[in-house]
Amino acid sequence: MAEQLDVAFDFGASSSTYQEKYGFFDPENYAFKSKKGLNHEIVEEISWMKNEPDWMREFRHRSLDIFYKKPMPQWGGNLNEIDFNDIYYFVRAAEKQGRNWDEVPADIKNTFDKLGIPEAEQKFLSGVGAQYESEVVYHSVKDSLTKQGVIFTDTDSALKEHPDLFKKYFGTIIPPADNKFAALNSAVWSGGSFIYVPPGVHVDMPLQAYFRINTQNMGQFERTLIIVDEGAFVHYVEGCTAPTYSSNSLHSAVVEILVMKGGRARYTTIQNWSSNVYNLVTKRTVAHQDATMEWVDANLGSKLTMKYPSIYLTGKGAHGEVLSVAMAGKGQHQDTGGKAIHAAPHTTSQIISKSISKDGGRTSYRGLLQVYPGAEGSKSKVQCDALLLDEHSRSDTYPYIDVQENDVTIGHEASVSKIGEEQLFYLTSRGLTDNEASAMIVNGFIEPLAKELPMEFAVELNRLINLQMEGSVG
Amino acid sequence: MAHDLEIRDLHVEVEGKEIIKGVNLTIDKGQVHAVMGPNGSGKSTLANTLLGHPHYIVTQGDILYKGQSVLEMKPDERSRAGMFLAFQYPHSVSGVTVANFLRTALNAKRKTTMNGNFKPIAIPEFRKMMREKMAMLKLDDSFATRYLNEGFSGGEKKRAEILQMAILQPEIAILDETDSGLDIDGVRIVSEGVNSLQGPNLGILIITHYQRILNFIKPDFVHVLVKGKIAVEGGPELALKLEEQGYEWVLKETV
Ligand SMILES: Nc1ncnc2c1ncn2[C@@H]1O[C@H](COP(=O)(O)OP(=O)(O)OP(=O)(O)O)[C@@H](O)[C@H]1O
Ligand SMILES: [Mg+2]
Numbered sequence: 001m002a003e004q005l006d007v008a009f010d011f012g013a014s015s016s017t018y019q020e021k022y023g024f025f026d027p028e029n030y031a032f033k034s035k036k037g038l039n040h041e042i043v044e045e046i047s048w049m050k051n052e053p054d055w056m057r058e059f060r061h062r063s064l065d066i067f068y069k070k071p072m073p074q075w076g077g078n079l080n081e082i083d084f085n086d087i088y089y090f091v092r093a094a095e096k097q098g099r100n101w102d103e104v105p106a107d108i109k110n111t112f113d114k115l116g117i118p119e120a121e122q123k124f125l126s127g128v129g130a131q132y133e134s135e136v137v138y139h140s141v142k143d144s145l146t147k148q149g150v151i152f153t154d155t156d157s158a159l160k161e162h163p164d165l166f167k168k169y170f171g172t173i174i175p176p177a178d179n180k181f182a183a184l185n186s187a188v189w190s191g192g193s194f195i196y197v198p199p200g201v202h203v204d205m206p207l208q209a210y211f212r213i214n215t216q217n218m219g220q221f222e223r224t225l226i227i228v229d230e231g232a233f234v235h236y237v238e239g240c241t242a243p244t245y246s247s248n249s250l251h252s253a254v255v256e257i258l259v260m261k262g263g264r265a266r267y268t269t270i271q272n273w274s275s276n277v278y279n280l281v282t283k284r285t286v287a288h289q290d291a292t293m294e295w296v297d298a299n300l301g302s303k304l305t306m307k308y309p310s311i312y313l314t315g316k317g318a319h320g321e322v323l324s325v326a327m328a329g330k331g332q333h334q335d336t337g338g339k340a341i342h343a344a345p346h347t348t349s350q351i352i353s354k355s356i357s358k359d360g361g362r363t364s365y366r367g368l369l370q371v372y373p374g375a376e377g378s379k380s381k382v383q384c385d386a387l388l389l390d391e392h393s394r395s396d397t398y399p400y401i402d403v404q405e406n407d408v409t410i411g412h413e414a415s416v417s418k419i420g421e422e423q424l425f426y427l428t429s430r431g432l433t434d435n436e437a438s439a440m441i442v443n444g445f446i447e448p449l450a451k452e453l454p455m456e457f458a459v460e461l462n463r464l465i466n467l468q469m470e471g472s473v474g
Numbered sequence: 475m476a477h478d479l480e481i482r483d484l485h486v487e488v489e490g491k492e493i494i495k496g497v498n499l500t501i502d503k504g505q506v507h508a509v510m511g512p513n514g515s516g517k518s519t520l521a522n523t524l525l526g527h528p529h530y531i532v533t534q535g536d537i538l539y540k541g542q543s544v545l546e547m548k549p550d551e552r553s554r555a556g557m558f559l560a561f562q563y564p565h566s567v568s569g570v571t572v573a574n575f576l577r578t579a580l581n582a583k584r585k586t587t588m589n590g591n592f593k594p595i596a597i598p599e600f601r602k603m604m605r606e607k608m609a610m611l612k613l614d615d616s617f618a619t620r621y622l623n624e625g626f627s628g629g630e631k632k633r634a635e636i637l638q639m640a641i642l643q644p645e646i647a648i649l650d651e652t653d654s655g656l657d658i659d660g661v662r663i664v665s666e667g668v669n670s671l672q673g674p675n676l677g678i679l680i681i682t683h684y685q686r687i688l689n690f691i692k693p694d695f696v697h698v699l700v701k702g703k704i705a706v707e708g709g710p711e712l713a714l715k716l717e718e719q720g721y722e723w724v725l726k727e728t729v
Pocket of ligand 1: 517
């Protein structure tokens with residue numbers, strides 16, 4: 001019983017709110033802040049500020065044209081209120097990136113201290129990148145990894161320091177024309193992580209990136225590219241928070257991952273944006289023969305999240321998993337899920353989604369399971385469970401299934417449950433308040449996913465859920 | 475001096491229907507009371523009302539705990555004040571281990587009892603406590619890591635209820651048919667568990683249909699609930715009489 005006892009339900013350990021814990025903001029002493037608005041001049045300016053090669057500058061301009069051409073998606077959540085001309089597209093917070101925390105401007109370091117990043121880095125991470133507004137202000141990776149040839153840097157630096165590797169893969173997994181927001185990101189991207197793990201190298205402790213928005217009406221467009229070479233392994237973790245403002249911010253990332261033969265990548269997101277952030281993210285992996293990709297995607301916070309991590313199983317025997325947790329409170333909509341595309345024989349996938357809606361919040365599971373002709377012997381299992389905490393909240397399921405091969409095994413299960421009064425009475429009769437009892441039921445509901453996480457992140461997720469259960473999120 | 479638990483002329487409605495129709499009962503620490511009565515007479519209703527189940531509306535009368543009315547207190551407040559109900563039908567909570575649940579509940583209680591000096595129970599101390607109590611109830615160590623009541627057999631559920639009581643150490647415990655669904659050894663083990671908790675700091679109200687458990691947990695008083703009222707009261711001999719003769723004579727007397 002040792003292990004489980006140690007992860008306790010840490011109720012009321014702090015009575016602080018999102019506002020106090022994450023929703024604070026710093027004064028702006030910035031090196032550069034662009035004017036609001038989206039146009040070719042701003043794209044030119046970003047590329048110039050970053051001193052980029054021509055191919056990238058041209059890529060950005062092309063992408064912007066694609067963005068203009070593509071209509072606003074009318075499915076998922078309501079995107080019509082986003083005013084693209086009321087957003088800051090590029091904010092440089094610090095003149096240069098720090099390799100140790102003392103080189104990071106005091107206000108910013110202080111913010112990451114409050115968020116517990118340097119502490120986590122000491123304890124259980126192999127490397128950390130910290131992005132503040134548009135750029136990575138701190139980056140560090142263990143020497144031992146560098147010696148093994150592991151590259152973990154910010155994406156802007158990677159473009160300069162590893163131009164060939166970069167150009168070979170950048171934009172190949174998610175081209176700008178993939179969707180309107182991928183086009184937007186391609187036009188104005190800045191920051192994000194670049195990871196390369198050489199063949200056979202096993203990165204034992206996770207690499208983490210933390211994304212922080214500070215400015216009101218900010219747009220954050222990080223771009224992440226991860227290449228896991230043959231037989232290698234990496235676990236990458238991202239976290240994110242922002243101040244609680246009355247006007248909205250936009251976070252629109254693109255994450256491209258390639259896992260080569262026999263390699264394995266795990267990408268864990270613990271999203272905790274304040275409830276004024278639109279979070280519209282495209283994440284995709286291509287998994288080669290016998291490769292494994294695991295997306296662990298926990299979405300708390302934000303105003304609207306639309307995110308469906310996907311896995312293209314292009315090599316024989318490749319395996320993909322999406323574990324998705326979404327929690328929507330008042331005024332929030334989590335439109336999340338996952339996609340598995342079986343394009344080779346004997347590929348396997350599993351999508352498990354658990355969503356929680358409370359106080360009128362809305363969760364939607366949106367998933368795609370596609371099996372190409374010839375992907376014989378493939379197996380897939382999709383399971384979505386929704387938990388409703390009250391009568392005003394809502395949950396929907398949109399499972400798209402397109403199977404063009406006969407020799408496959410497909411399972412699909414969905415369930416919706418409500419927290420029962422009897423169950424609540426049982427727990428409250430043992431001394432837990434209504435909130436604590438509900439939080440306990442919610443934590444139990446996501447336990448099958450939480451136990452997949454390294455302990456530190458399971459505890460973090462547990463803490464964030466309790467915080468949201470206290471009804472105090474932005 | 476105030477009684478530890480005083481039920482005064484209690485009337486309770488469920489779904490608009492009066493189920494408890496004027497019950498008077500007092501329990502003091504150190505005593506064991508048994509409540510018996512036919513199916514549907516209102517025993518569980520009484521038990522649930524004592525802990526403040528929101529469906530059960532007190533329309534008249536009062537429940538005093540240590541001299542204070544608890545009617546305005548929520549179930550969790552009553553619990554933290556020292557009241558406990560072992561459920562007739564315990565609910566399951568998926569994904570929450572017995573150990574985790576009990577540690578959380580115990581800490582919630584400590585928060586109240588220790589006031590400003592609250593310290594969560596140290597893990598080794600809690601672990602030791604769990605081991606001891608589980609051994610007493612003949613529960614394997616691995617029981618601690620099972621999800622609360624999920625897939626428990628009838629007997630395991632009842633033992634888990636007494637385990638909870640043993641950890642939370644209430645001052646007034648209501649046991650709603652803790653003996654039903656238990657095999658012969660089970661009744662003995664659970665009774666021994668309850669007996670080990672007995673003492674001057676615990677008052678027990680045990681709801682049962684059977685004399686058997688009362689051979690182990692000796693009641694000082696027996697009350698027979700019929701159609702929402704206490705029809706007869708007496709000492710332990712009353713339970714024996716009911717076991718032999720059934721409820722018919724009581725029903726006749728109450729008409
Ligand atoms: N939540 C409820 N909703 C509707 N009716 C209820 C509810 N709870 C109790 N009742 C009714 O109240 C009456 C008494 O039920 P209660 O469960 O208290 O009886 P009991 O004495 O505990 O019976 P048993 O010996 O079978 O456990 C029954 O008619 C029952 O149907
Ligand atoms: Mg009953």
